[in-house]
Amino acid sequence: MDLVAANTALILETNNLRGGNDSREALASLKRLITTLGQQTLPTQSFAQWIITHDGLEAQACKALCELAGRPIEFVEITSLTGYYDAKNVGFEAVDQSRCQYVVFADADCIPCTDWLEQLLSPFTLPAATAPVAVAGRTSYDASIMGSALTAIDFMYFPSPLREGATRNFYANNVAFRRDTFEQHRYEPLDGVYRAHCQVMGLRLQAAGVAVAYAPRAHTEHRLPDTRGEVVQLRWLRGGDSVGLTPYLVRAYMPAWLQWLGRSGPLGPFCVMAGRLSYSLRALNHQDLPPLHGLRRILATAMVIGMSLLDTSAAIVRGLGISAGRAKARHSEALSYHRTLD
Structure with a gap:
């Protein structure tokens, strides 16, 4: 070593x-x-x-x-x-x-x-x-x-x-x-x-x-x-990113007859988000974090669904060619991560 x-x-x-x-x-x-x-x-x-x-x-x-x-x-x-x-x-x-x-x-x-x-x-x-x-x-x-x-x-x-x-x-x-x-x-x-x-x-x-x-x-x-508002911004940015990521995923994993999904506007990203939601729900409590039980598990599941819906909304909006709320997608900008480091 x-x-x-x-x-x-x-x-x-x-x-x-x-x-x-x-x-x-x-x-x-x-x-x-x-x-x-x-x-x-x-x-x-x-x-x-x-x-x-x-x-x-x-x-x-x-x-x-x-x-x-x-x-x-x-x-x-x-x-x-x-x-x-x-x-x-x-x-x-x-x-x-x-x-x-x-x-x-x-x-x-x-x-x-x-x-x-x-x-x-x-x-x-x-x-x-x-x-x-x-x-x-x-x-x-x-x-x-x-x-x-x-x-x-x-x-x-x-x-x-x-x-x-x-x-x-x-x-x-x-x-x-x-x-x-x-x-x-x-x-x-x-x-x-x-x-x-x-x-x-x-x-x-x-x-x-x-x-x-x-x-x-x-x-x-x-x-x-640092703030709940920035958490929402993060979801919007990550959801919109699926539009840029979709062509690469389609090229890597889809058969030839489905390659058109990479050029399908909001449809391809919507399919990516739907598939991700399924994987995310299965991943909950299986990622080496302390397991959640009872009400905490129910709340986490609801949060996965809610945040995924927000991400999907961002994916559809950007897939339609609308860049609303993506100012911080410019590579030089960032959200704030100071307070939570204390």
């Missing part, structure tokens, strides 16, 4: 800390996360590189963060127009190819379990013949009724036919790659799509025969937005 860590770059983007328009909040959130990462069972000091992309942290703040981490951190400044997935690509460009064989991607608004890095990287220690080239950890929201319901919608994992213990999909806040693998398949631009790029990359990896190993014990908790 020490040898893998010594050849790994940890890439942390801070785009989700843009919301709220308060640089002091963003810095405080980043400090809390670095303190949390300092408690990992696999010390961050053992990594070859730690790279943080940012929107213009002052030199004094960068120095304080390095002191807090107890190691050098390479800060890569991005512009205000650099989007979430673009920032990950930019951070990757700063990786020292002579020192790093692996890259780990994390988000500044997620809180990992204490053995997250160890669990995420351990598959790479397998013999070369069986070691994966990509590993996905498990992401969830918190264990509340709302968190459990939204986890069943946003963070489902589907077994891959390419390899036992592999997943068809992954999430960009909790994934590691061999450096050469990510270099070949990095995130592609998707105009008008908020957060579906990693799903598209997962489909491209599957088509290329690249298996992504699933490490469920490498868990990180994705925070919910």
Whole structure:
């Protein structure tokens, strides 16, 4: 494990800390996360590189963060127009190819379990013949009724036919790659799509025969937005994303005679949303979160249905060519994820 860590770059983007328009909040959130990462069972000091992309942290703040981490951190400044997935690509460009064989991607608004890095990287220690080239950890929201319901919608994992213990999909806040693998398949631009790029990359990896190993014990908790209004915004954005994602799903999974669904306006996304609702209801209480029983289970089920209906409404509206409520789908904008980090 020490040898893998010594050849790994940890890439942390801070785009989700843009919301709220308060640089002091963003810095405080980043400090809390670095303190949390300092408690990992696999010390961050053992990594070859730690790279943080940012929107213009002052030199004094960068120095304080390095002191807090107890190691050098390479800060890569991005512009205000650099989007979430673009920032990950930019951070990757700063990786020292002579020192790093692996890259780990994390988000500044997620809180990992204490053995997250160890669990995420351990598959790479397998013999070369069986070691994966990509590993996905498990992401969830918190264990509340709302968190459990939204986890069943946003963070489902589907077994891959390419390899036992592999997943068809992954999430960009909790994934590691061999450096050469990510270099070949990095995130592609998707105009008008908020957060579906990693799903598209997962489909491209599957088509290329690249298996992504699933490490469920490498868990990180994705925070919910700071306000209920922003939770609704998130649902609207994710629902609308299904329009951009549908052609890729149809191409990957539908027979030739159904390929027209990828060009069917709102019909294809509606079918995707209907199928997702079925999977989400089955996923509830089966995602390694504390199980919900009785009234709590009923409320979570109702919330899955209600939020899915909101998502479906957004999908139909966007499928009709209406972009209402999608201002934050511009890659450079973000919701606010500060208060829930306290």
